[in-house]
Amino acid sequence: MDFSQLKRPARNTKPLDPIAIFERRPSLHNTPNDLWRGQTEALSEWHKNRKKPDVFIALNTGAGKTLVGLLVAQSLVNEGIENVTYVCGTKDLVLQTQREATKLGIECTLRTSGDFSNTLFETGKAFCITTYTSLFNGLSVLQRDYFPGAVIFDDAHVAERMIRESFTVKITAPNQTELLKEIKSLFEPHFKEAGKLPSLESAIDSPFESPIMASPSAVKEVSGRLYNLLVDSGIKNDANLKYSFNLLKENLEHCAVVFGYGTVEIAPPFLPLFSLPIFLRGDVRRIYLSASLNYKSDIARAFGRIPDPCIEPKNDAGNGERLILFSDEIPRKKIDPVFVNSLSEKHKVLIAVPSYRQAEVWKKVGSPPSPEEFSDELQEFREADSGVFILVSRVDGIDLPHDTCRVMIFDELPTGASTLEKFQWDTLDMKNFRATKVSNQIIQLFGRINRGRNDYGAFIINGRSLSSWLKNDRKLALLPDLLRKQVRLGLYLHEQQKLSDVSQLIDVIDSVLSRNPSWIDFYGESINEMGLDTEASERTQEIEERMTQAALAEVRFMSAIWDRDYASARQELEAVIQETARADEKLSGWHNLWLGMCLECEEDYEAAQEEYLRAYQRLAKRIIVPRKIGTDSHSVVVTPQALTDFERQVDLIVERKSPESYQKTFQRLRSSVTGLDDPNASITQQEEALRALGEYLGFTSTRPDNDDGTGPDVLWVDEDSQKCLAFEMKTGKKSNPIYYKKDVEQGHDHLEWIRQNYQSHICLGLVYVGSYGKRDKAANPSSEMYLCDTSVLIAIRNQLIAGVEDLRAITPTQRRGKVSEFCSGVQWKLEGLASKVKVKPMQALEVTT
The missing domain is CATH 3.40.50.300 (P-loop containing nucleotide triphosphate hydrolases)
Incomplete structure (x- = not known):
């Protein structure tokens, strides 16, 4: 045969530019005539950054992000990237995305129920459209046999829920009634010890009760028996549970176990995303398609990163007229x-x-x-x-x-x-x-x-x-x-x-x-x-920046825990927990809880005790912490019942066994309250310092305006005496300030908020914290409003710090009695503190002419 006579094959000229791919599409029924401006800008910017591992593309709802994702997927296939995978939230969305691909004349493969719809993906000729569940389950064929060189995450703004489901073993009645009963029985002694057995019964039996969570120590103690229960129940062959169990089976001791109505869920408190090669490997290209987002803490929590670059074209799509x-x-x-x-x-x-x-x-x-x-x-x-x-x-x-x-x-x-979310x-x-x-x-x-x-x-x-x-x-x-x-x-x-x-x-x-x-x-x-209001926007921006850093730390923490690298895990949360507390003390309390678990795994029981107690305080005593942790030879009591909350706080510091542990805990006290006299501290930092001072004094101390957008800046509540004391920070005012009508009206609103939300409590007053000055003649304060300078609060803080140092200097055998004596002083009761800070009634201020 004369091979010289054969026609040479044409060179493959498949375009890489996604806009060029669109322009070469066949003329089919319902094919869009043109790209919108936002779509063109998004595709052009992505093409410039196509080699980067993480690219975020945000388009308003209705702006055609599915078309953008499909053209990106086809461009990656044309480039020769192996196993390009396009993930959607549900099977319906997979089919909907396929219909959009068909309109464009783009061939693709579906995988929604264990099989590929054709051989195009397997032979490298097309991308696969599938669900988050199919890609991230613990026995994923896609990850095992067709590991993706690129993933397009559609609806990335809601991906965390779907990825979390892959890490959640959910035992429900009536399908697994016996297994649910056995798991409940396994944890009953721990709930009984905490005096919460009736709450456990109610959470499981009533749809109107809130979920309840076992303490991390309880989970750690029974994790071996829990594993055996699950295996003996046939979980490895259960069509619904085997996939998530495969991701959790080696880390049950690090999971949260939450009981709700007819259910128990086992899941990590944060997603260990870097245990998944798709998020760990640098050679995977990840494209995140999302509706436009002002803030991205959910993206950080779902994917363990803030993608860069972030492509957010300006467009009017989705900006329709609404009557609300x-x-x-x-x-x-x-x-x-x-x-x-x-x-x-x-x-x-x-x-x-x-x-x-x-x-x-x-x-x-x-x-x-x-x-x-x-x-x-x-x-x-x-x-x-x-x-x-x-x-x-x-x-x-x-x-x-x-x-x-x-x-x-x-x-x-x-x-x-999820039940864990409902608990939170x-x-x-x-x-x-x-x-x-x-x-x-x-x-x-x-x-x-x-x-x-x-x-x-x-x-x-x-x-x-x-x-x-x-x-x-x-x-x-x-x-x-x-x-x-x-x-x-x-x-x-x-x-x-x-x-x-x-x-x-x-x-x-x-x-x-x-x-x-x-x-x-x-x-x-x-x-x-x-x-x-500009102030509300700026405050939200400040909070969300801290929440995003917290979310990134959570993923790194849990991923290190999954590898049993407890020291690295601990350092991740410790690095952000103080800033997190300034944004949200409840989230920082949640971090305290899992830091306690981490330290317990490190066998640093004294430090774990501190974190558990801090979590107990910050989460308003709504969590169960262990009564005692450690081994028989080395153990500590987390919440000694004979002590008041203030005594526990002081005892926690002064009873540290080693000088190093004492210094670390003592410095934590000092740094938490330093914002009161730091000239460079922001109002937010001052609020958090005042809240932290109340917490160290044994009160339930919160920042209602930060948490709810209403109420005073700081509120100290003594649950034993059913009394409270509120603070409003006015330190931003210059020297010789004037307190205007709006300042006083704000105070009236705060007092009304307290009356509505703490009906069984006696309010000892609302204290404005700021320089002494005058009040405007239009301002009409009530007799419950007072003014004090920050120096008064600094003096209280310094007295506390000095008292802790003096107590530490006492010999250990005499120290416990001295702690009780020190903490029982009337100056530390809420009424005593109120008498100090209620320096000047607002009604007594000189009125401006």
Whole structure:
């Protein structure tokens, strides 16, 4: 044969530029005619940075991020990257993404139920679209046999929940009733010792009780027997549990064990992401597709990093017009099934609820579809002229633009997806930790029926907790600028219109959806006047920066724990815990708890005792800490019952066995309260120093304004005497300040907040901390308001520090009695401290002329 006569194969000229890939697409039915501006900018920037291991692409809901992700995936395949994998949250979203690929003429492979849909992925000719569950389960074929050279994470803003599910063994009744009983029996002695056995029974038996968590020490003690129980139950062959068990089986002793209604969950307190090669290896390209986010602590917690670069093109997609109304602003009648029936006669209505239990409220107008029927029923709703669709605990992948639906009811605040989250949110009341996650869910919910710049819709906020959340400036600052303005415009509309019943609510909705010219003018002329207070935005920014650093430290901590590198793990949390406390003392308390576990694993029982006690105080005594830790030859009591809270704090420091341990604990005291006289300290640092001082004095010490966006800056509560003392920091005022009407009105608001939230407590007063000066003649303080200079608080702090040093100098055999004597002094009681700091009544200040 003469081979010289054969035609040579054409050179492979597959383009790498994703824009060029789009331009060469075939002309198919429903193929988009052109790329939007934001899509073009995102693809161009990614192409410039394609070699970088982590790239974040943020596009507003409705801005076409799926198309961007598909073109990126195809570009990586064209480059020759092996096993390019595109991950979605659910099977529905996998199919939806495949349909988008088909419109573009892009071939792909699906994997949703254990098999590939074709051989293209296996032969390197296409990328695979799959779920987070398929990629991250403990027996993943994709990770074992087709390790991805690149991963596109779609909906990265909600990825943490799905990755966490892969690390969670969930035993539920009635499917595993016997195993649940056996695990409960295993932990019963520990709950009984803590006096919490009735609470354990209630948590499991009642849907109305909050979850309860075993102490880390209890888990450590029974982890071997827990492993045997799980293995003997056949967990390795259980189709639902074997995947997550494979990720946890060697680290059960490092997990949280949480009991809830008919369930027990076993999961790490933080995600050990760097135990997964996909996040550990530097040769994997990771692309994160997300709705636009103001803050990224959830991204840090889900992926263990803040991707760089972060591509956030400016675009108007998703910035539709919204009328937002609040049911609690209407004094007569409720938003109920009768109202929805009336509304749905004219408009299709989407109702979003956080749980199936909440969906029961709406059973007279509809029932949520089963998972198997969800897609079909949603499509029927899209095509219908009227009706109601109930959406349960789902915030993404539901697109109802334009006339497919223009009315949505948000019924209550989103809730925790896992039992561990519910424990953190409901039992421990970790508000700031929860805030970013909730804000992302709210943003996504608003995008379900409002998908583009020329779209419009009406939203009704129903439920007290959701309404309060959206009315809180600190929380509102977490939302995108336009959505913040729309919320505030809705409240302004209520203020102006004084809507008194639900019939008026329907009239307003009808007017807006019929495109009443007066509404269009009002919206256009008013929306930009609804900006948020600059101070609230700056405070939220400051908090979230610290929360993001905390999230990164959590991942590094847990990954090191998974490797049993306890020293490295401990150092990760210790490096950020003081800054974390300034943002959120409850999150820092959660860190204290797991630092205690880490130190216990290191057999440093004295240091573990300190962390456990700090966690117990910061989490308002709502967690179970061990009564005693250590071995018989070397053990310490964590919470000696004979001591007062103040005695425990002092005893914890002065009874350290080694000089090194004492110095470390003593310096921790000094550094925690140093902000009171540091001239460079910010107001936030001063607030945290004052809160820490209250904590060392044995009080439940919190920062309500930081946590809730309302209430005083610092609150000391003595639960034994049922008394409290509040502080408002005014140290930012110059010398010889004037206390104006707004300062005093703020004080009245704080006192009312205390009356509502601490009804059984006696408030000893509200103390303004600042320089002595005058008050404006328009300011009318109450007799409960006082003023003191920071020097008074510094003197109390110095007296405490000096007392601790004196007690340490006493011989160990005499020290315990002296600690009790020192701590029992009347000057350390809340009434005694109040008499010191209530230096000058605000009413006695000289009035300006």
